[in-house]
Amino acid sequence: MKIVVGQGSCGIASGAKKTEAEFTKQIKVGGLKATVKKTGCIGNCYLEPIVDVYSEGGDLEARYVQVHEEDVTAIVESHIRKGEVLEDKLISEVDKTFLSKQSRIVLRNAGIIDPENIDEYVAVGGYEGLAKVLGEMKPTDVIEELKVSGLRGRGGAGFPTWFKWDAAMKSPGKEKYMVCNADEGDPGAFMDRSVLEGDPHTLLEGMIIGGYTIGASEGVIYVRAEYPLAIERLNIAIAQAEKSGYLGKNILGSGFDFSIRIKAGAGAFVCGEETALIASLEGERGMPRLKPPFPAQKGYWQTPTNINNVETFANIPVIISKGGAAFGALGTDKSKGSKVFALAGKIKKGGLVEVPMGLPLKDIIFGIGDGIKKDKKFKAVQMGGPSGGCIPADLADTPVDYENITKTGAIVGSGGMIVMDEDTCMVDMARYFLDFTRKESCGKCNYCRIGTKRMLEILERITQGEGKEGDIELLVELANKVKDGSLCGLGQTAPNPVLTTIKYFRNEYEDHIYNKHCTAHYCKALIKYEITDACKGCTLCAKKCPTGAITGELKGKHVIDQALCIKCGKCEENCNFSAVLRD
Amino acid sequence: MCETIKATYQDKDYPELAPVLDKYAGTRGSLITILQKAQDTYGYLSTDVIGYISARTGETPAKIYGVATFYTQFRLAPIGENLIMLCAGTACHVNGTQAIAEAISEHLGVDDGETTEDNKFTLNIVACLGCCSLAPAMMVKGPSGDAVYGNLTKTSVVKVIEEIRAQG
Structure with missing residues (x-):
């Protein structure tokens, strides 16, 4: 039996490491026949820590959710010892649809394989794309395949990937660079982190294929310093790929040399811009410069450089091994393939969602995310982070693709999708x-x-x-x-x-x-707290009020002196009878 | 410039950092890496450390200062034993980071960027930790490593801080 504990950052933050340690301990102490392994982010972030139990034959027997340290004994006693699935902790049918409604290409391995073990990546078809490219494809063939696939850059701008690779390939120069932008800076987007933590080899494979195509011998991953786990797992993956002959000299006997190194960014949102990223790689302040010359002509150290986002690279191995046409069959005419969205904010079931391009917004928010927290009113969804915009509820039928989202004034961007309700100003x-x-x-x-x-x-x-x-x-x-x-x-x-x-x-x-009024009752300077007739006179609010603004007799209705009120909200938080009104 | 700086800042005064500079000083484009290692070693970038890096790399202190102040990661003043990085990403913002920030400030008596008098905690409000589904969230970097705390409330955040304090 194999017990797999999901350990993306969200899982770890929810206590997955303790859960894993407890399983390991109990298996050892009990002398049980089972191995405990880890995997990356499974996607249902709201259910972490998540534990999968597989049979000897590798079939998924059960997915348990919200498994904390103290829940381990029950699972071990029931499932591991007696082979009986523990219904209490099992994922619900409704929660299963969170994943079943998605089409996972970029996240195909995240939450399934052990990101720290190259053999598991190879076992699910990893590095097959690379072998195919090096064995039977010329660089121009790769570009043709990308053209057929219709893949567009997933970092924000949505520029056709084949075009960039073609320009870098045709640009003359002995020394060229393949750079990965893993400086995920959009507040509210975390899909790149999930790939880096959950399936680092797919990024490496995409980069090596890219390096071969444009004629680069070195790759650089510019990764956020705030993602220590991602850096750790990338380092492990690079060392394993070197050992297995997928990186280094004469890769797979093809005569092609390619190495990859990591450069930790130091925190600057503007470094998502290509020329600023290059300045930062060179150890300077990350300030953008005028284009042209484009990085494909003069990039890192003035040599031809191609920069793509993590998610873009993660699509490459699949496009090569399954063919560009198969990839292009998914999505819409101009926006092909799938896209990962980070669904968060006032949403019931937040997490990473990968869907075909062109799915209506409401299918993602209500179909997969199950609607708004506490069943409040859906007001808007913010897409594209600080570069994007807010799409109102009445445009929820908008298909999510580059063209249609841009029409609303927002952008697909890197894929942050922050849901807002009636309380958001x-x-x-x-x-x-x-x-x-x-x-x-x-x-x-x-x-x-x-x-x-x-x-x-x-x-x-x-x-x-x-x-x-x-x-x-x-x-x-x-x-x-x-x-x-x-x-x-x-x-x-x-x-x-x-x-x-x-x-x-x-x-x-x-x-x-x-009107000097905040429609959402959020802006402090514009709100007013009042006590309604629902007040039972329990005096709790008066006790909690830091400025003594609330007065009233025991069992009598209390009153707030607006001149003394500092609008801290303590009365509203502490009232057990919902008698404090915020307007 | 170079001669005075070289005379002032010598390897023997920076034994932890000297090997880093032996490795990186001659490699182009390494300034950010050097600054990161220096900050890992000393906790922040002091004027002296910047001077020493200048002496070894040949970059002017002004240039190094310019790079250090451009990026949010670098600090020019020491921090407390525990660094509280409170996430103010979009998901955390709509889920009420502001109230959490106020609760921390009220409890510890410090604002963003400040350190408590007993040197136990420094509060930093950061852009995004990427744990959006745990919003509002914070990361605490302490002597025993990094830990992320999610789904914070005004009450739970104070409890977490006190637990960390109790651990010593």
Whole structure:
């Protein structure tokens, strides 16, 4: 029997390491015939820690969810000793659909194989694509296959991958580089981390194929320093691939040499931009430069360089081994294949979701994610992070592909999908993203550096109840100037969250500015706490109030003195009778 | 510049960092790696450490300072025993990071970027830890390694902090 404990960052944070240790201990102490292994992120992050039990023959016998240290004994006693599946901890039929409604290409191995064991990757067809490329394909054949597949860059811009590879291949130069952008900087997106932690070899295989195609002999993975587990597993994977002859000199006897090294990023969102990433790789401040020359002509150390995102590379081995046509059959006419989305926010079942391009938004949010937490009202979904925008609930039928999402004013981006409910203030969301881009602006372009700062000041004023007539128009004017006056994608897209919220939720801006009222009852300066007739006079709120603003007799209705209230919300949190109203 | 700096900052004063520079000083594009190793060793980048790196690499202190201040990872002041990295990514924000930040600030008496007087905790509000389904979440880097805590509430975050304090 094989016991597999899911150990992506989410699993570990939920206690998966303790669960694994407890299984190992009990198996050893009990002298039982079972091995305990680990795997990457299984995807149902909301059910972690997740434990799979496989039979000797390798069939999945049971998937247990929310298995904490203290739950191990029951599983060992019932399933491992007696062979009886423990119903209590079993994944529910409803939760099973979270995975069964997906089409997993990028995440095909995550949560199934042991990411620290190359043999498990090879056993599921790993490195077959590489063998095929080196054995029977010319670089131009690889590019043809990519063209057929229709794969577009998964990092945000959605640029055709074959085009970039073709340009780098045709660019003259002895020394070339294949770079992987694993600096996943979008707040709210974690699909790259899942691949790095759950299936690092698929990234390596994609990069080696890319290196062969463009004629590079060295690959560099630029990975976030905030992902220590990813770095650890990549290091293990690289060492194993070198030992097995998939990396190094004369790979698989083909005469092709390729090595890969890791460079840890130091935290700068702008380094997602290619030329900024290259500057950072060279040890400089990560500031973008004018294109052309494109990295394909003059990139890392002025040599032809190709940069792709982790998810893009993870698709490559499948495209090669199964054929570009099979990949292209999935998705829509212009957006082919599948895409991984990080479903989070006010969603019941958050996690990583990989679906064919073109699926309507509502199928992802309600079909897979099971709708909004506490069954509140769905207001909007934010896509594309700080470069994207908020799509309102009435556009939930929009198919998720590059063209249709762009039409709404948002972007597919790297795949962050943050769901918002009636309690989320859209003006505050715009303020939140502007605060982020303002901090992350490298400062090279005036409009991006100062424009985002000025926009943020206006948004702060509005959320603090000091908005005035003309603010919305001024925001739009500034937004367009920042877009036009910025060199790189960061500045060109930074106003998107503001523009989309004004487009779809102008009423909320107006409510803040003219009525001094926050529609979502979120902005502190604009809310007011009041005690309703439901008050039983238990005096708890008066005791918890830090400023003594609440008065009232025992068993009598209490009252808040608005002049003393600091709007900390302690009364609302502590009231057992829902008698505190926030308006 | 070079001669004075070289005379001031010598290998013998930086025994932990000298081997790192032996390895990387001559490799182009290694400045960020050197700074990362220096910070791992000393916990932060002091003026002296920047001076020493300058002496060994030939880069001006101004250039090194420019790179160090560009990236969020680098610190120019020491931190407490435990570094609380509170996630303010989008998923955490909509799930109430702000209230958690206020609870930590109130409990420890420090704001973002500050260290408690007893040097036990430093609070840093960071962009995204990538644990969005555990929002709101935080990572604590302490003497016994890194740990992520998810689904925080104003009460649970204080409990976690006190548990860490109790561990010594």
